[in-house]
Amino acid sequence: MCVLVQIETREAMKNLPQILDVEGVDGVFIGPADLSADMGYAGNPQHPEVQAAIEQAIVQIREAGKAPGILIANEQLAKRYLELGALFVAVGVDTTLLARAAEALAARFGAQATAVKPGVY
Numbered sequence: 628m629c630v631l632v633q634i635e636t637r638e639a640m641k642n643l644p645q646i647l648d649v650e651g652v653d654g655v656f657i658g659p660a661d662l663s664a665d666m667g668y669a670g671n672p673q674h675p676e677v678q679a680a681i682e683q684a685i686v687q688i689r690e691a692g693k694a695p696g697i698l699i700a701n702e703q704l705a706k707r708y709l710e711l712g713a714l715f716v717a718v719g720v721d722t723t724l725l726a727r728a729a730e731a732l733a734a735r736f737g738a739q740a741t742a743v744k745p746g747v748y
Contacts, residue, residue, distance in 0.1 A: 631694070632656070633657075634684070636661070640680055643688070652693065653694060654688070654715075660672055682708075685711045689711075696715035697716055702718070
């Protein structure tokens with residue numbers, strides 16, 4: 628079994644050394660959206676202060692011999708986190724992926740669908 632915990636606040640970041648000492652915890656997943664909001668930068672996980680906290684946490688988690696992970700849709704940041712040693716990086720959210728696929732499908736067939744005269748089935 629693999630036990631992962633999630634940290635999303637400044638307080639959790641401050642307590643990261645103690646969290647990493649908990650027996651049985653195998654990894655730590657960082658929540659950048661909630662962390663950025665808690666740090667006063669809601670909607671801006673790319674803010675330099677948020678990035679510094681995330682990068683420091685990834686290094687700290689790796690140094691403790693645990694698996695760091697994070698969710699980030701930004702390709703450059705995802706690559707940066709992998710370079711820092713993140714072992715699992717979620718790069719999409721199921722609802723967003725589904726919405727983008729539906730939009731792409733609608734765009735492919737939208738013009739044809741509007742050209743057809745409505746009728747009775």
